[in-house]
Amino acid sequence: METLQGMKRDHHCGELRKENVGTDVVLCGWVARRRDHGGLIFVDMRDRSGFVQVVFDEASMEGGTFHKAESLRNEFCIAVRGTVRARSEETVNSNIETGEIEVVCTELRILNKAKTPPFYIQDGIDVDEMLRLKYRYLDLRRPEMQKNIILRHRVTKIMRDYFDRNGFLEIETPMLCKSTPEGARDFLVPSRVNPGEFYALPQSPQIFKQILQVAGFEKYFQIVRCFRDEDLRADRQPEFTQLDIEMSFKSQEEILTIMEEMVKELFEKSIGAKVETPFERMDWDTAMDKYGSDKPDLRFDMPLMDISEYVKGSDFKVFNAVIENGGMVKCIKVDGYADIPRRRLDELVKFVQIYGAKGLAWIQYSEEGVKSPFKKFYSDETFAKIAEATGAKTGDLLLVVADKRLVVDTALGQLRLEMGKERNLIDPDKLRFLWVVDFPMYEWSDEEKRWKAMHHPFTAPRDEDIEFLATDPGRVKANAYDMVLNGVEIGGGSLRIYNAELQEKVFESLGLTQEEAHAKFGFMMDAFQYGTPPHGGLAFGLDRLVMIMAKRASIRDVIAFPKTQSARDVMSNAPSEVDDKQLRELSIRTAVKKKEAKQEENA
Structure with a gap:
Protein backbone atom coordinates (compact mmCIF):
# COMPACT_ATOMS: atom_id res chain seq x y z
CA MET A 1 0.00 0.00 0.00
CA LYS A 113 -7.69 -1.80 -1.04
CA ALA A 114 -11.15 -3.01 -0.03
CA LYS A 115 -13.06 -6.26 -0.11
CA THR A 116 -16.39 -6.27 -1.92
CA PRO A 117 -18.84 -4.67 0.56
CA PRO A 118 -21.82 -6.76 1.77
CA PHE A 119 -24.17 -4.04 0.46
CA TYR A 120 -23.99 -1.04 -1.85
CA ILE A 121 -22.57 2.11 -0.28
CA GLN A 122 -25.33 4.36 -1.58
CA ASP A 123 -28.58 5.95 -0.41
CA GLY A 124 -31.93 4.18 -0.38
CA ILE A 125 -30.62 0.64 -0.06
CA ASP A 126 -33.06 -2.16 0.76
CA VAL A 127 -30.94 -4.11 3.22
CA ASP A 128 -31.76 -5.86 6.48
CA GLU A 129 -30.97 -3.49 9.34
CA MET A 130 -29.04 -6.16 11.24
CA LEU A 131 -26.60 -6.38 8.32
CA ARG A 132 -26.25 -2.60 8.30
CA LEU A 133 -25.54 -2.60 12.04
CA LYS A 134 -23.01 -5.43 11.79
CA TYR A 135 -21.07 -3.46 9.18
CA ARG A 136 -21.87 -0.08 10.70
CA TYR A 137 -18.54 1.42 9.55
CA LEU A 138 -19.70 0.81 5.96
CA ASP A 139 -23.28 1.90 6.59
CA LEU A 140 -21.97 5.19 7.98
CA ARG A 141 -20.12 5.86 4.70
CA ARG A 142 -23.45 6.18 2.90
CA PRO A 143 -24.18 9.86 2.14
CA GLU A 144 -27.59 9.91 3.84
CA MET A 145 -26.12 8.48 7.04
CA GLN A 146 -23.26 10.96 6.97
CA LYS A 147 -25.79 13.79 6.58
CA ASN A 148 -27.65 12.53 9.67
CA ILE A 149 -24.51 12.52 11.81
CA ILE A 150 -23.43 15.93 10.48
CA LEU A 151 -26.91 17.29 11.28
CA ARG A 152 -26.56 15.92 14.81
CA HIS A 153 -23.25 17.76 15.21
CA ARG A 154 -24.81 20.97 13.89
CA VAL A 155 -27.75 20.66 16.30
CA THR A 156 -25.52 20.30 19.37
CA LYS A 157 -23.30 23.17 18.21
CA ILE A 158 -26.32 25.51 17.88
CA MET A 159 -27.60 24.40 21.30
CA ARG A 160 -24.28 25.14 22.96
CA ASP A 161 -23.98 28.53 21.27
CA TYR A 162 -27.53 29.49 22.30
CA PHE A 163 -27.09 28.58 25.95
CA ASP A 164 -23.64 30.14 26.19
CA ARG A 165 -25.01 33.37 24.73
CA ASN A 166 -27.82 33.34 27.31
CA GLY A 167 -25.60 32.92 30.36
CA PHE A 168 -25.83 29.15 30.91
CA LEU A 169 -22.88 27.02 32.02
CA GLU A 170 -22.28 23.48 30.73
CA ILE A 171 -21.36 21.44 33.81
CA GLU A 172 -20.63 17.72 33.79
CA THR A 173 -22.35 15.49 36.35
CA PRO A 174 -21.22 12.01 37.47
CA MET A 175 -21.56 8.88 35.37
CA LEU A 176 -21.15 6.64 38.44
CA CYS A 177 -24.03 7.40 40.79
CA LYS A 178 -26.11 6.00 43.64
CA SER A 179 -28.88 3.65 42.54
CA THR A 180 -32.32 5.18 43.13
CA PRO A 181 -34.68 2.81 41.27
CA GLU A 182 -37.87 4.87 41.30
CA GLY A 183 -38.27 4.96 37.51
CA ALA A 184 -36.85 2.55 34.94
CA ARG A 185 -34.32 -0.11 35.88
CA ASP A 186 -30.78 1.05 36.57
CA PHE A 187 -27.68 -0.29 34.85
CA LEU A 188 -25.50 -1.38 37.77
CA VAL A 189 -21.70 -1.13 37.87
CA PRO A 190 -19.87 -3.25 40.48
CA SER A 191 -17.16 -1.59 42.56
CA ARG A 192 -13.90 -3.56 42.84
CA VAL A 193 -12.57 -1.47 45.73
CA ASN A 194 -15.88 -1.71 47.61
CA PRO A 195 -16.79 -5.42 47.30
CA GLY A 196 -20.50 -6.15 47.12
CA GLU A 197 -21.41 -2.52 46.41
CA PHE A 198 -22.59 -1.03 43.14
CA TYR A 199 -22.78 2.25 41.32
CA ALA A 200 -25.63 2.97 38.90
CA LEU A 201 -25.28 4.64 35.53
CA PRO A 202 -27.48 7.77 35.52
CA GLN A 203 -31.00 7.59 34.11
CA SER A 204 -30.75 11.39 34.09
CA PRO A 205 -28.70 14.03 35.94
CA GLN A 206 -31.89 15.15 37.74
CA ILE A 207 -30.69 15.21 41.35
CA PHE A 208 -27.26 16.61 40.51
CA LYS A 209 -28.64 19.44 38.40
CA GLN A 210 -30.97 20.40 41.24
CA ILE A 211 -28.05 20.38 43.65
CA LEU A 212 -26.19 22.66 41.23
CA GLN A 213 -29.04 25.14 41.76
CA VAL A 214 -28.50 24.85 45.52
CA ALA A 215 -24.84 25.60 44.77
CA GLY A 216 -25.85 28.85 43.08
CA PHE A 217 -24.98 28.18 39.45
CA GLU A 218 -28.48 29.40 38.45
CA LYS A 219 -28.32 28.46 34.75
CA TYR A 220 -27.05 24.97 33.93
CA PHE A 221 -27.12 22.86 30.80
CA GLN A 222 -25.43 19.68 29.65
CA ILE A 223 -25.53 17.43 26.59
CA VAL A 224 -25.28 14.17 28.48
CA ARG A 225 -25.40 10.41 28.06
CA CYS A 226 -28.09 8.62 30.10
CA PHE A 227 -28.87 4.95 30.62
CA ARG A 228 -32.06 2.95 31.21
CA ASP A 229 -32.28 -0.82 31.36
CA GLU A 230 -35.70 -1.17 29.76
CA ASP A 231 -37.42 -2.73 26.77
CA LEU A 232 -36.63 -0.95 23.52
CA ARG A 233 -38.65 0.54 20.65
CA ALA A 234 -37.82 2.40 17.47
CA ASP A 235 -37.35 5.62 19.43
CA ARG A 236 -35.66 4.21 22.55
CA GLN A 237 -32.15 2.96 23.33
CA PRO A 238 -30.47 1.64 26.52
CA GLU A 239 -28.00 4.53 26.25
CA PHE A 240 -29.23 7.81 24.88
CA THR A 241 -28.33 11.49 24.79
CA GLN A 242 -30.34 14.33 26.21
CA LEU A 243 -30.07 18.08 26.42
CA ASP A 244 -30.45 18.73 30.14
CA ILE A 245 -31.36 22.19 31.46
CA GLU A 246 -32.06 23.72 34.87
CA MET A 247 -32.42 27.32 36.05
CA SER A 248 -33.21 29.24 39.24
CA PHE A 249 -35.53 32.15 39.97
CA LYS A 250 -37.60 31.61 36.80
CA SER A 251 -41.35 31.22 36.48
CA GLN A 252 -42.82 28.42 34.39
CA GLU A 253 -43.74 30.90 31.65
CA GLU A 254 -40.18 32.28 31.56
CA ILE A 255 -38.76 28.75 31.21
CA LEU A 256 -41.15 27.90 28.37
CA THR A 257 -40.26 31.12 26.54
CA ILE A 258 -36.50 30.47 26.81
CA MET A 259 -37.00 26.96 25.43
CA GLU A 260 -39.22 28.16 22.58
CA GLU A 261 -36.56 30.61 21.46
CA MET A 262 -33.90 27.88 21.59
CA VAL A 263 -36.02 25.53 19.47
CA LYS A 264 -36.89 28.32 17.01
CA GLU A 265 -33.18 29.12 16.51
CA LEU A 266 -32.29 25.43 16.33
CA PHE A 267 -34.75 24.58 13.54
CA GLU A 268 -34.06 27.71 11.52
CA LYS A 269 -30.27 27.42 11.64
CA SER A 270 -29.96 23.64 11.27
CA ILE A 271 -32.60 22.75 8.65
CA GLY A 272 -33.88 26.14 7.49
CA ALA A 273 -37.38 25.59 8.92
CA LYS A 274 -39.39 28.60 10.07
CA VAL A 275 -40.88 28.22 13.55
CA GLU A 276 -43.57 30.54 14.90
CA THR A 277 -43.57 31.46 18.59
CA PRO A 278 -45.13 31.44 21.11
CA PHE A 279 -46.24 27.81 20.96
CA GLU A 280 -49.83 26.87 21.76
CA ARG A 281 -50.48 25.83 25.38
CA MET A 282 -52.94 23.02 26.15
CA ASP A 283 -53.65 21.50 29.56
CA TRP A 284 -53.38 17.74 29.97
CA ASP A 285 -57.12 17.24 30.57
CA THR A 286 -57.99 19.01 27.31
CA ALA A 287 -55.36 17.07 25.34
CA MET A 288 -56.70 13.74 26.59
CA ASP A 289 -60.36 14.71 26.19
CA LYS A 290 -60.00 16.19 22.71
CA TYR A 291 -57.25 14.06 21.17
CA GLY A 292 -56.91 10.98 23.40
CA SER A 293 -53.20 11.67 23.89
CA ASP A 294 -50.90 13.76 26.06
CA LYS A 295 -48.83 14.35 22.93
CA PRO A 296 -51.43 15.17 20.27
CA ASP A 297 -50.54 15.57 16.61
CA LEU A 298 -52.12 18.88 15.60
CA ARG A 299 -51.20 18.70 11.91
CA PHE A 300 -54.76 17.57 11.19
CA ASP A 301 -58.12 18.25 12.82
CA MET A 302 -60.11 15.22 13.99
CA PRO A 303 -61.13 15.77 17.62
CA LEU A 304 -62.75 13.21 19.88
CA MET A 305 -66.39 14.11 20.58
CA ASP A 306 -68.63 12.96 23.44
CA ILE A 307 -72.04 11.73 22.25
CA SER A 308 -73.07 10.07 25.54
CA GLU A 309 -76.07 12.37 26.07
CA TYR A 310 -77.55 11.40 22.68
CA VAL A 311 -77.30 7.62 23.11
CA LYS A 312 -78.12 7.14 26.80
CA GLY A 313 -81.48 5.78 28.00
CA SER A 314 -82.19 3.55 25.00
CA ASP A 315 -82.69 -0.20 24.64
CA PHE A 316 -79.09 -0.56 23.45
CA LYS A 317 -77.58 -2.23 26.51
CA VAL A 318 -73.94 -1.78 25.49
CA PHE A 319 -74.06 2.02 25.62
CA ASN A 320 -76.39 2.15 28.61
CA ALA A 321 -74.26 -0.16 30.77
CA VAL A 322 -71.12 1.85 30.03
CA ILE A 323 -72.74 5.21 30.85
CA GLU A 324 -74.45 3.91 34.02
CA ASN A 325 -71.06 2.66 35.27
CA GLY A 326 -69.41 6.04 34.83
CA GLY A 327 -68.04 5.46 31.34
CA MET A 328 -68.65 7.43 28.18
CA VAL A 329 -69.43 7.11 24.47
CA LYS A 330 -67.18 9.15 22.17
CA CYS A 331 -66.48 9.26 18.46
CA ILE A 332 -64.28 10.72 15.75
CA LYS A 333 -65.56 12.01 12.41
CA VAL A 334 -63.76 10.88 9.26
CA ASP A 335 -64.81 13.17 6.41
CA GLY A 336 -65.86 11.52 3.14
CA TYR A 337 -65.32 7.93 4.36
CA ALA A 338 -68.92 6.70 4.65
CA ASP A 339 -68.11 4.22 1.88
CA ILE A 340 -65.48 2.47 4.01
CA PRO A 341 -65.34 -1.25 3.09
CA ARG A 342 -66.79 -3.65 5.65
CA ARG A 343 -63.52 -5.57 5.67
CA ARG A 344 -61.72 -2.40 6.79
CA LEU A 345 -64.28 -1.83 9.57
CA ASP A 346 -63.59 -5.34 10.85
CA GLU A 347 -59.86 -4.54 10.87
CA LEU A 348 -60.49 -1.36 12.86
CA VAL A 349 -62.43 -3.34 15.47
CA LYS A 350 -59.30 -5.43 16.06
CA PHE A 351 -57.19 -2.25 16.01
CA VAL A 352 -59.01 -0.57 18.93
CA GLN A 353 -58.96 -3.82 20.90
CA ILE A 354 -55.17 -3.52 21.04
CA TYR A 355 -55.71 -0.43 23.20
CA GLY A 356 -58.20 -2.01 25.61
CA ALA A 357 -61.51 -1.24 23.89
CA LYS A 358 -63.99 -4.10 23.81
CA GLY A 359 -65.23 -3.14 20.36
CA LEU A 360 -65.96 -0.43 17.81
CA ALA A 361 -69.28 0.86 16.49
CA TRP A 362 -69.90 3.24 13.62
CA ILE A 363 -72.40 5.50 11.89
CA GLN A 364 -72.24 5.90 8.10
CA TYR A 365 -74.12 8.95 6.78
CA SER A 366 -74.44 7.62 3.23
CA GLU A 367 -76.48 8.73 0.23
CA GLU A 368 -78.87 5.85 1.00
CA GLY A 369 -79.34 7.02 4.58
CA VAL A 370 -77.86 6.12 7.95
CA LYS A 371 -76.09 2.78 8.31
CA SER A 372 -75.06 1.59 11.77
CA PRO A 373 -74.95 -1.66 13.77
CA PHE A 374 -77.11 0.04 16.44
CA LYS A 375 -79.53 1.81 14.04
CA LYS A 376 -82.59 -0.15 15.18
CA PHE A 377 -82.21 1.08 18.76
CA TYR A 378 -82.42 4.81 17.93
CA SER A 379 -84.74 7.11 16.02
CA ASP A 380 -83.85 9.05 12.90
CA GLU A 381 -84.10 12.15 15.06
CA THR A 382 -81.31 10.86 17.33
CA PHE A 383 -78.98 10.27 14.38
CA ALA A 384 -79.84 13.74 13.10
CA LYS A 385 -78.93 15.28 16.49
CA ILE A 386 -75.63 13.35 16.52
CA ALA A 387 -74.90 14.62 13.02
CA GLU A 388 -75.61 18.20 14.09
CA ALA A 389 -73.47 17.88 17.24
CA THR A 390 -70.50 16.36 15.40
CA GLY A 391 -70.79 18.31 12.15
CA ALA A 392 -71.29 15.09 10.19
CA LYS A 393 -72.75 15.44 6.71
CA THR A 394 -73.69 13.02 3.93
CA GLY A 395 -70.61 11.00 3.00
CA ASP A 396 -69.01 11.15 6.47
CA LEU A 397 -68.20 8.34 8.89
CA LEU A 398 -68.37 8.36 12.70
CA LEU A 399 -66.27 5.76 14.55
CA VAL A 400 -67.59 5.15 18.07
CA VAL A 401 -66.06 3.64 21.22
CA ALA A 402 -67.86 3.11 24.56
CA ASP A 403 -65.91 2.26 27.71
CA LYS A 404 -64.15 3.78 30.70
CA ARG A 405 -62.84 7.26 29.97
CA LEU A 406 -59.14 6.34 29.77
CA VAL A 407 -59.85 3.36 27.48
CA VAL A 408 -62.09 5.44 25.20
CA ASP A 409 -59.60 8.31 24.95
CA THR A 410 -56.62 6.03 24.35
CA ALA A 411 -58.32 3.81 21.74
CA LEU A 412 -59.91 6.70 19.85
CA GLY A 413 -56.70 8.72 20.06
CA GLN A 414 -54.80 5.93 18.34
CA LEU A 415 -57.64 5.41 15.85
CA ARG A 416 -57.51 9.14 15.06
CA LEU A 417 -53.82 8.81 14.12
CA GLU A 418 -54.56 5.71 12.04
CA MET A 419 -57.28 7.55 10.12
CA GLY A 420 -55.05 10.61 9.69
CA LYS A 421 -52.45 8.45 7.96
CA GLU A 422 -54.97 6.40 5.98
CA ARG A 423 -56.77 9.49 4.65
CA ASN A 424 -53.53 11.37 3.89
CA LEU A 425 -54.43 14.20 6.26
CA ILE A 426 -50.91 14.64 7.68
CA ASP A 427 -48.54 17.05 5.94
CA PRO A 428 -45.03 15.59 6.53
CA ASP A 429 -43.42 19.02 6.04
CA LYS A 430 -45.60 20.80 8.60
CA LEU A 431 -44.27 21.63 12.08
CA ARG A 432 -46.86 21.91 14.86
CA PHE A 433 -45.33 22.65 18.24
CA LEU A 434 -47.35 22.50 21.43
CA TRP A 435 -46.83 22.77 25.19
CA VAL A 436 -48.93 20.31 27.20
CA VAL A 437 -49.17 21.63 30.77
CA ASP A 438 -50.82 20.85 34.12
CA PHE A 439 -50.16 17.12 34.13
CA PRO A 440 -51.53 14.95 36.93
CA MET A 441 -48.96 14.64 39.70
CA TYR A 442 -49.62 10.90 40.04
CA GLU A 443 -50.84 7.91 38.07
CA TRP A 444 -52.23 4.73 39.59
CA SER A 445 -50.29 1.50 39.05
CA ASP A 446 -52.63 -1.51 38.91
CA GLU A 447 -49.59 -3.77 39.00
CA GLU A 448 -48.11 -2.27 42.19
CA LYS A 449 -51.45 -1.12 43.70
CA ARG A 450 -50.08 2.32 44.53
CA TRP A 451 -49.74 5.85 43.23
CA LYS A 452 -46.61 6.55 41.18
CA ALA A 453 -45.16 9.86 40.06
CA MET A 454 -46.24 10.58 36.48
CA HIS A 455 -42.95 12.39 35.81
CA HIS A 456 -40.66 12.00 38.84
CA PRO A 457 -40.95 12.59 42.61
CA PHE A 458 -39.13 15.95 42.46
CA THR A 459 -41.89 17.66 40.45
CA ALA A 460 -43.65 20.45 42.35
CA PRO A 461 -47.42 20.15 42.83
CA ARG A 462 -49.54 23.22 42.16
CA ASP A 463 -49.81 25.31 45.33
CA GLU A 464 -53.59 24.96 45.48
CA ASP A 465 -53.37 21.13 45.35
CA ILE A 466 -50.78 20.54 48.10
CA GLU A 467 -53.52 19.94 50.66
CA PHE A 468 -54.68 16.86 48.71
CA LEU A 469 -51.30 15.07 48.66
CA ALA A 470 -52.22 12.80 51.57
CA THR A 471 -56.00 12.57 51.10
CA ASP A 472 -56.65 12.56 47.35
CA PRO A 473 -53.44 12.14 45.28
CA GLY A 474 -55.35 11.58 42.05
CA ARG A 475 -56.69 15.13 42.27
CA VAL A 476 -53.26 16.78 42.45
CA LYS A 477 -51.95 18.60 39.38
CA ALA A 478 -48.24 19.23 38.84
CA ASN A 479 -46.30 22.21 37.55
CA ALA A 480 -45.15 19.96 34.72
CA TYR A 481 -44.89 20.63 30.99
CA ASP A 482 -43.99 18.69 27.84
CA MET A 483 -42.97 20.11 24.49
CA VAL A 484 -44.69 18.18 21.70
CA LEU A 485 -43.89 18.27 17.99
CA ASN A 486 -46.14 16.53 15.45
CA GLY A 487 -47.42 14.04 17.99
CA VAL A 488 -44.01 13.27 19.53
CA GLU A 489 -42.85 14.40 22.95
CA ILE A 490 -39.44 15.97 22.32
CA GLY A 491 -38.85 17.44 25.77
CA GLY A 492 -40.36 17.55 29.22
CA GLY A 493 -39.81 19.08 32.60
CA SER A 494 -41.30 20.88 35.56
CA LEU A 495 -40.87 23.33 38.36
CA ARG A 496 -39.15 21.43 41.17
CA ILE A 497 -39.79 20.99 44.85
CA TYR A 498 -37.21 23.08 46.70
CA ASN A 499 -38.54 22.69 50.25
CA ALA A 500 -37.43 19.65 52.30
CA GLU A 501 -40.76 19.35 54.16
CA LEU A 502 -42.81 19.34 50.95
CA GLN A 503 -40.41 16.83 49.40
CA GLU A 504 -40.95 14.52 52.38
CA LYS A 505 -44.74 14.81 51.96
CA VAL A 506 -44.43 13.80 48.30
CA PHE A 507 -42.22 10.82 49.17
CA GLU A 508 -44.78 9.81 51.80
CA SER A 509 -47.63 10.02 49.26
CA LEU A 510 -45.63 7.61 47.07
CA GLY A 511 -45.43 5.08 49.90
CA LEU A 512 -41.84 5.79 50.92
CA THR A 513 -41.12 5.89 54.66
CA GLN A 514 -38.89 8.62 56.04
CA GLU A 515 -36.10 6.09 56.45
CA GLU A 516 -36.44 4.82 52.85
CA ALA A 517 -36.55 8.36 51.45
CA HIS A 518 -33.43 9.38 53.34
CA ALA A 519 -31.60 6.17 52.40
CA LYS A 520 -32.18 6.95 48.71
CA PHE A 521 -32.23 10.74 48.62
CA GLY A 522 -30.76 11.85 51.95
CA PHE A 523 -27.95 13.89 50.39
CA MET A 524 -30.49 15.85 48.37
CA MET A 525 -32.73 16.40 51.38
CA ASP A 526 -29.74 17.64 53.36
CA ALA A 527 -28.87 20.10 50.59
CA PHE A 528 -32.41 21.50 50.75
CA GLN A 529 -31.69 22.70 54.31
CA TYR A 530 -29.34 25.40 53.06
CA GLY A 531 -31.30 28.10 51.27
CA THR A 532 -32.40 26.28 48.09
CA PRO A 533 -33.70 28.69 45.45
CA PRO A 534 -36.92 28.12 43.47
CA HIS A 535 -35.87 26.31 40.30
CA GLY A 536 -37.12 24.33 37.32
CA GLY A 537 -35.96 22.89 34.06
CA LEU A 538 -36.44 20.21 31.49
CA ALA A 539 -34.68 17.78 29.21
CA PHE A 540 -34.89 17.16 25.46
CA GLY A 541 -34.25 13.75 23.90
CA LEU A 542 -31.51 14.64 21.43
CA ASP A 543 -31.75 11.38 19.46
CA ARG A 544 -35.50 11.73 18.98
CA LEU A 545 -35.22 15.42 18.11
CA VAL A 546 -32.60 14.82 15.40
CA MET A 547 -34.63 11.85 14.10
CA ILE A 548 -37.58 14.17 13.47
CA MET A 549 -35.41 16.86 11.90
CA ALA A 550 -33.78 14.30 9.60
CA LYS A 551 -37.21 12.79 8.75
CA ARG A 552 -36.13 9.30 9.77
CA ALA A 553 -38.35 6.56 11.22
CA SER A 554 -35.87 5.29 13.83
CA ILE A 555 -33.40 6.96 16.18
CA ARG A 556 -30.89 4.27 15.18
CA ASP A 557 -30.44 6.21 11.93
CA VAL A 558 -29.13 9.28 13.78
CA ILE A 559 -26.86 7.51 16.28
CA ALA A 560 -23.40 6.51 15.10
CA PHE A 561 -23.28 3.17 16.95
CA PRO A 562 -26.76 2.20 18.22
CA LYS A 563 -27.96 -1.00 19.86
CA THR A 564 -30.55 -3.38 18.41
CA GLN A 565 -34.00 -3.86 19.94
CA SER A 566 -32.50 -6.64 22.07
CA ALA A 567 -29.94 -4.10 23.42
CA ARG A 568 -27.02 -5.65 21.55
CA ASP A 569 -24.20 -4.10 19.55
CA VAL A 570 -23.92 -6.66 16.75
CA MET A 571 -20.78 -5.00 15.36
CA SER A 572 -18.66 -5.47 18.51
CA ASN A 573 -20.84 -8.28 19.96
CA ALA A 574 -21.61 -6.47 23.21
CA PRO A 575 -22.69 -7.37 25.83
CA SER A 576 -20.45 -10.41 26.18
CA GLU A 577 -19.25 -12.75 28.90
CA VAL A 578 -16.23 -11.83 30.97
CA ASP A 579 -13.67 -14.24 32.35
CA ASP A 580 -13.74 -15.68 35.87
CA LYS A 581 -10.76 -13.60 36.98
CA GLN A 582 -12.64 -10.36 36.31
CA LEU A 583 -15.67 -11.66 38.20
CA ARG A 584 -13.55 -12.72 41.20
CA GLU A 585 -11.93 -9.26 41.34
CA LEU A 586 -15.42 -7.78 41.52
CA SER A 587 -16.60 -10.31 44.12
CA ILE A 588 -19.34 -11.47 41.71
CA ARG A 589 -20.66 -14.95 41.09
CA THR A 590 -23.36 -15.26 38.43
CA ALA A 591 -26.37 -17.55 38.72
CA VAL A 592 -26.23 -18.12 34.96
CA LYS A 593 -22.78 -19.66 35.18
CA LYS A 594 -23.84 -21.85 38.10
CA LYS A 595 -26.81 -23.10 36.10
CA GLU A 596 -24.66 -23.87 33.07
CA ALA A 597 -22.08 -25.71 35.21
CA LYS A 598 -24.82 -27.77 36.87
CA GLN A 599 -26.24 -28.72 33.47
CA GLU A 600 -22.78 -29.85 32.36
CA GLU A 601 -22.36 -31.97 35.51
CA ASN A 602 -25.72 -33.66 34.92
CA ALA A 603 -25.02 -34.31 31.24
Missing part, protein backbone atom coordinates in the same frame (compact mmCIF):
# COMPACT_ATOMS: atom_id res chain seq x y z
CA GLU A 2 1.09 3.55 -0.70
CA THR A 3 1.25 6.48 1.71
CA LEU A 4 0.47 10.20 1.58
CA GLN A 5 4.10 11.21 2.07
CA GLY A 6 4.79 14.35 0.01
CA MET A 7 1.15 14.64 -1.04
CA LYS A 8 -0.94 17.03 1.08
CA ARG A 9 -4.72 17.11 0.70
CA ASP A 10 -5.83 20.66 -0.10
CA HIS A 11 -9.48 20.30 -1.22
CA HIS A 12 -12.52 18.14 -0.49
CA CYS A 13 -14.37 16.29 -3.24
CA GLY A 14 -17.77 17.91 -2.81
CA GLU A 15 -16.43 21.48 -2.56
CA LEU A 16 -15.12 21.90 -6.11
CA ARG A 17 -17.06 24.21 -8.42
CA LYS A 18 -16.72 25.93 -11.78
CA GLU A 19 -14.62 28.72 -10.23
CA ASN A 20 -11.97 26.09 -9.42
CA VAL A 21 -11.36 25.32 -13.12
CA GLY A 22 -7.62 25.36 -13.85
CA THR A 23 -6.68 24.71 -10.20
CA ASP A 24 -4.32 21.87 -9.28
CA VAL A 25 -5.83 19.89 -6.41
CA VAL A 26 -5.04 16.96 -4.14
CA LEU A 27 -8.07 14.90 -3.05
CA CYS A 28 -8.45 11.96 -0.66
CA GLY A 29 -11.41 9.64 -0.37
CA TRP A 30 -13.06 6.45 -1.58
CA VAL A 31 -14.01 5.01 -4.95
CA ALA A 32 -17.81 5.14 -5.09
CA ARG A 33 -18.10 3.97 -8.70
CA ARG A 34 -15.72 3.13 -11.56
CA ARG A 35 -16.52 3.13 -15.31
CA ASP A 36 -13.98 1.85 -17.82
CA HIS A 37 -14.29 3.17 -21.40
CA GLY A 38 -11.13 1.66 -22.82
CA GLY A 39 -8.51 4.41 -22.82
CA LEU A 40 -10.64 6.47 -20.42
CA ILE A 41 -11.57 5.54 -16.85
CA PHE A 42 -14.08 7.58 -14.88
CA VAL A 43 -14.20 7.32 -11.09
CA ASP A 44 -16.80 8.89 -8.83
CA MET A 45 -14.71 9.78 -5.81
CA ARG A 46 -16.40 10.35 -2.44
CA ASP A 47 -15.48 11.89 0.87
CA ARG A 48 -17.56 13.41 3.67
CA SER A 49 -18.28 16.54 1.63
CA GLY A 50 -19.74 14.75 -1.42
CA PHE A 51 -18.72 13.39 -4.85
CA VAL A 52 -16.54 14.48 -7.75
CA GLN A 53 -15.74 12.76 -11.05
CA VAL A 54 -12.07 11.93 -11.62
CA VAL A 55 -10.85 11.17 -15.16
CA PHE A 56 -7.93 8.86 -15.94
CA ASP A 57 -6.84 9.41 -19.58
CA GLU A 58 -4.39 6.83 -20.91
CA ALA A 59 -3.29 9.20 -23.69
CA SER A 60 -2.01 11.82 -21.26
CA MET A 61 -0.82 9.66 -18.36
CA GLU A 62 2.18 7.53 -17.69
CA GLY A 63 1.36 3.92 -18.39
CA GLY A 64 2.00 2.78 -14.82
CA THR A 65 -0.47 5.28 -13.40
CA PHE A 66 -3.21 4.31 -15.85
CA HIS A 67 -2.57 0.61 -15.19
CA LYS A 68 -3.00 1.35 -11.47
CA ALA A 69 -6.32 3.07 -12.21
CA GLU A 70 -7.49 -0.10 -14.02
CA SER A 71 -7.11 -2.00 -10.72
CA LEU A 72 -9.44 0.33 -8.79
CA ARG A 73 -12.59 -1.18 -7.30
CA ASN A 74 -15.42 0.22 -5.20
CA GLU A 75 -14.42 1.43 -1.71
CA PHE A 76 -10.67 1.49 -2.43
CA CYS A 77 -9.22 4.34 -0.37
CA ILE A 78 -7.22 6.61 -2.71
CA ALA A 79 -5.43 9.93 -3.08
CA VAL A 80 -5.49 11.84 -6.38
CA ARG A 81 -3.50 14.76 -7.71
CA GLY A 82 -5.00 16.47 -10.74
CA THR A 83 -6.36 19.56 -12.46
CA VAL A 84 -9.95 20.79 -12.35
CA ARG A 85 -11.53 21.28 -15.78
CA ALA A 86 -15.03 22.19 -16.96
CA ARG A 87 -17.19 19.43 -18.33
CA SER A 88 -18.60 19.80 -21.81
CA GLU A 89 -22.21 20.97 -21.87
CA GLU A 90 -23.57 17.56 -22.86
CA THR A 91 -21.74 15.79 -20.00
CA VAL A 92 -22.80 18.10 -17.14
CA ASN A 93 -24.34 16.06 -14.28
CA SER A 94 -27.04 18.17 -12.62
CA ASN A 95 -27.64 15.49 -9.96
CA ILE A 96 -24.48 16.37 -8.03
CA GLU A 97 -23.19 19.75 -6.86
CA THR A 98 -19.84 19.19 -8.60
CA GLY A 99 -21.56 18.17 -11.84
CA GLU A 100 -20.15 21.06 -13.92
CA ILE A 101 -16.51 20.05 -13.40
CA GLU A 102 -14.23 17.03 -13.25
CA VAL A 103 -10.68 16.38 -12.12
CA VAL A 104 -8.15 15.10 -14.64
CA CYS A 105 -5.75 12.88 -12.69
CA THR A 106 -1.98 13.26 -12.98
CA GLU A 107 -1.05 11.10 -9.98
CA LEU A 108 -2.89 8.27 -8.21
CA ARG A 109 -2.01 6.59 -4.93
CA ILE A 110 -3.90 3.55 -3.66
CA LEU A 111 -3.83 4.03 0.11
CA ASN A 112 -5.75 0.84 0.87
